[in-house]
Amino acid sequence: MSTKILVTGGTGFIGSHTVVELYNAGYTPVIIDDLSNSSVKILDQIEKIIGMKPEFHQFDLCDQNKVNDFVAANPDIKGIIHFAAFKAVGESVQKPLEYYRNNFFSLINLLAAYKGKPINFVFSSSCTVYGQPDVLPVTEAAPVKKAESPYGNTKQIAEEILAETAAVSKNYNIVALRYFNPVGAHESALIGELPIGVPQNLVPFITQTAIGKRDKITVFGNDYDTADGSCVRDYIHVVDLANAHVAAIKRMEEGKSKANYEVYNIGTGKGTTVLEVIHAFEDSTGEKLNYMIGPRRAGDIEKVYGDATKSTKELGWTAELNIEDMMKSAWEWEKYIKNNPF
Numbered sequence: 001m002s003t004k005i006l007v008t009g010g011t012g013f014i015g016s017h018t019v020v021e022l023y024n025a026g027y028t029p030v031i032i033d034d035l036s037n038s039s040v041k042i043l044d045q046i047e048k049i050i051g052m053k054p055e056f057h058q059f060d061l062c063d064q065n066k067v068n069d070f071v072a073a074n075p076d077i078k079g080i081i082h083f084a085a086f087k088a089v090g091e092s093v094q095k096p097l098e099y100y101r102n103n104f105f106s107l108i109n110l111l112a113a114y115k116g117k118p119i120n121f122v123f124s125s126s127c128t129v130y131g132q133p134d135v136l137p138v139t140e141a142a143p144v145k146k147a148e149s150p151y152g153n154t155k156q157i158a159e160e161i162l163a164e165t166a167a168v169s170k171n172y173n174i175v176a177l178r179y180f181n182p183v184g185a186h187e188s189a190l191i192g193e194l195p196i197g198v199p200q201n202l203v204p205f206i207t208q209t210a211i212g213k214r215d216k217i218t219v220f221g222n223d224y225d226t227a228d229g230s231c232v233r234d235y236i237h238v239v240d241l242a243n244a245h246v247a248a249i250k251r252m253e254e255g256k257s258k259a260n261y262e263v264y265n266i267g268t269g270k271g272t273t274v275l276e277v278i279h280a281f282e283d284s285t286g287e288k289l290n291y292m293i294g295p296r297r298a299g300d301i302e303k304v305y306g307d308a309t310k311s312t313k314e315l316g317w318t319a320e321l322n323i324e325d326m327m328k329s330a331w332e333w334e335k336y337i338k339n340n341p342f
């Protein structure tokens, strides 16, 4: 039997892609998800891709007893990739308590259930911990800045919880991956991003505008100090991001960790403006987008893109897919869900 890896939040956007790449790499993924922000139908979609339906447990990781019972009943789980968390920046400002409760209770319950037990643990962190970096591209050595939202704060404090736990308990082997902007979908167009309601993020808004669900997209500001005035981000294909998690598990499994808490940037190292993303979408799909320039969005930082040198050197991982792959795959997925609503 191949090594069992627990994927919390495994029916979500990044989680489902990581389940597929874990399986492709010879691992046996096991999913826990409370389905608060994803559809159980994703399990059938994963099965269509890999030929087997992953083991699935539906419960809330904020329930310590359920977490303890699961861990006791599954002693053969060797690693955890922890995605399960609330992640909408704007919503977190409106509902701070729900964000702190959900994101911290789930993390602490998981860690506490493995007290004294050897476990490899990959944490889904975010480039939001950097705020507006002073130097670009931003490296892992850059200072963590005061979070702009409760969501960003949960990521910063979660990293502190992990670092401080690892410092005193050597049974935990931990890697935190700081993502930049995950976009795109699996080449099969069977899994992808499923935003609930009006999308907050750029790429699902682009594809929903192109398919006619939205009548236009607004570019939030073109008066920034960038090539064309619109904000710069480091967009990364979700499949590249999924493979970074497999690389992190492998590093720990093969005993290559230099410390039992390590942090890596998972980005392409390339900055792309909002208008460049829009033009890349139009050029790669042939779809004309109805967009207008509007006012800046509160809380947006001007530009951020990552230096992934450390990830390449130590994880043996580099992003392989480009912005055209991201746009084409996102568009194929949008067309798929139009004909196959979840």
Ligand code: WQD
Pocket (backbone or CB within 6 Å): 087, 089, 125, 126, 127, 128, 179, 180, 181, 182, 200, 201, 202, 203, 205, 217, 218, 219, 220, 221, 231, 232, 233, 274, 297, 300
């Ligand atoms: C990207 C750019 C917008 C929508 C998000 C998460 C963050 C992290 C990274 C996980 C910005 C502009 C957007 C629109 C626009 N993810 N935009 N019109 O804000 O960089 O961060 O991904 O950890 O937590 O919040 O992503 O896609 O919302 O915005 O002009 O309709 O697109 O202003 O410059 P963001 P985003």
